[in-house]
Amino acid sequence: MKHPVDVHVGKRVRHRRWMVGMTQQQLGDIVGIKFQQIQKYETGMNRISASRLWDIAQALDVSISFFFEGLEDEAAPNAHSAADLPERGDLLADKEALELVRSYYAIPEAQRRRLFDLARVLSDVA
Incomplete structure (x- = not known):
């Protein structure tokens, strides 16, 4: 079962990779793994180890904290899901x-x- 934190971090990896115009293959080559592993990270199917997250952050030119931004909002007890707020949606997935x-x-x-x-x-x- 996917952990919500792994899903969030994976979305942030995909978001940043896409923003810098990098393919999964290119990111995989930089950090020394196959693009299929990047796919699994981005969907939250596989957890990203601390050292791998460090490598990804360097490859994407962001701090480690970038991948956790917005997580507090999602974890807040009164936070609404994207389904509860259709006008907001999940912009990182669009x-x-x-x-x-x-x-x-x-x-x-x-x-x-x-x-x-x-x-x-x-x-x-x-």
Whole structure:
């Protein structure tokens, strides 16, 4: 049975890998394992050891704490699941949302700020 922490950490690995534009094969090559093992980590099927998480964090250029961000919110006694909040959903699992975020950060900062302001105005209108 999958442990919720392993699932969360796996989602964060997938999220960061996708954000930097790295394939499972590339990440596996960097940390010295097969891409199938990366798949198992990302789904939470297999737990990531501390030393392997360290290697993955270095490969993805993040701190170890990155993989645990948001975990407190999920573990809170009164926290709602994504199913309870359909308008929120699981953005880390949505490939389109991740692609949008990656594209957004590829835009030069001045233009990105204007795009952000436009999106904020449009979302307030809706």
